[in-house]
Amino acid sequence: MITFYPGPSKVYDEVGQYLQEAVDSGVISANHRSAAFMQMLEDAIRNLKTKLNVPDAYEVYFVSSATECWEIIAESLISDGSLHIYNGAFGEKWMEYTQKLTGSARPYSFETNNEPLLKDEIQPARNEIICVTHNETSNGTALTAEFLNTIHDQSDNIIAVDATSSMAGVELPWLSADVWYGSVQKCFGLPSGMGVMIVSPKAVERAIAIGNRAHYNSLLFIRDNFLKFQTPYTPNTLGIYLMGKVMQQVASIETVAQKTLERAQDWYSFLPKHGYQLLVENEAVRSKTVVALRDTKERIASIKKAALQEGIVLGNGYGKDKETSFRIANFPAITDMEIQTLKDFLVFFSSK
Structure with a gap:
């Protein structure tokens, strides 16, 4: 998992x-x-x-x-x-x-x-x-x-x-x-x-x-x-x-932070290209470590269910956006291979 x-x-x-x-x-x-x-x-x-x-x-x-x-x-x-x-x-x-x-x-x-x-x-x-x-x-x-x-x-x-x-x-x-x-x-x-x-x-x-x-x-x-x-x-x-x-x-925080930034920029570019809506529209206030997406309640549930069937756990929405969003952790311990696995799933799901 x-x-x-x-x-x-x-x-x-x-x-x-x-x-x-x-x-x-x-x-x-x-x-x-x-x-x-x-x-x-x-x-x-x-x-x-x-x-x-x-x-x-x-x-x-x-x-x-x-x-x-x-x-x-x-x-x-x-x-x-x-x-x-x-x-x-x-x-x-x-x-x-x-x-x-x-x-x-x-x-x-x-x-x-x-x-x-x-x-x-x-x-x-x-x-x-x-x-x-x-x-x-x-x-x-x-x-x-x-x-x-x-x-x-x-x-x-x-x-x-x-x-x-x-x-x-x-x-x-x-x-x-x-x-x-x-x-x-x-x-x-x-x-x-x-x-x-x-x-x-x-x-x-x-x-x-x-x-x-x-x-x-x-x-x-x-x-x-x-x-x-x-x-x-x-x-x-x-x-x-x-x-x-x-x-x-771990590496120094300068090195870790640069990788976090590069991964975040990649996520924020990749997701809209494949039909996913970012919860935070203002680029200046987007988190580099937690990427939030929004959609209808039904589609959010479908994405999370399908991901789980593929062995991928996505973050639930929280607070007022609980049912209409999901979150992706962009934390240092997550590997490039795991990120690619999630990307492949998201591309597949968006094409359905």
Whole structure:
């Protein structure tokens, strides 16, 4: 079975080998206060920062999921409120969950084919955290680096970014934001069950100023442990081991991102030529890692059913486009041969 589902998605082929190595090494049976575990964690963080070009001063934490990061941000970094800028289901869910926790989340939504404009109504208040979704997995859109740079340059606010379906697949403008988070089951090419949170010195200062230590997963408690290459609770040891191995294996993010871009450009050229309608018409806001297509409810169902019969899993639509779209993951672990297999199927189906 070949999967193009946009998360959990395909893992790197080498992961099977790494799983056996993890068992043989005994490290996944080591307790999380042992020297063996601490060395493994240190290696995983170093490999990640090196391959993704994360600034030296930024800190990396491994948590349970990207969704947990919503809670960490709300409880540890928000004092006066948050401004959420989004155009899809996951950005909206982040806002709604933050509102439940803080009661002070302010939404600003924009349309799928638009770029958000820094108008008066979305200017943040002094201490509001600005929350944006870099790559909206639900509809295949993405914010430009220029937009993030503009927000950073025009405000002194803490900026938090959901990069769940773009981290490790494209180059990210790290210095334009203070909190980046994602999950490993997408562009990292790893099994699900772990999140990555990357924070700037400015975000750490805000957490210290707020001083919230009332929660087991407060950012300060997490940080206290990670500075010692430990974790506050029993971690996903296997996930950390696999992260270190995969980050050691992959090319630099510049190389990975170039391949992601070339594949995305190819998909966006190929699909319309064969009668498929792109969900995102505005080329400037199309995601490079999640390609979304639209059609009638009946035809979408037929495409997915026929693909499955050929051993190909396509991504369902999501949110308001659930029944009238499907999504194709363009993640680094997917091979050229698998992409060609999907292309051959799509050509065949369009000719019926």
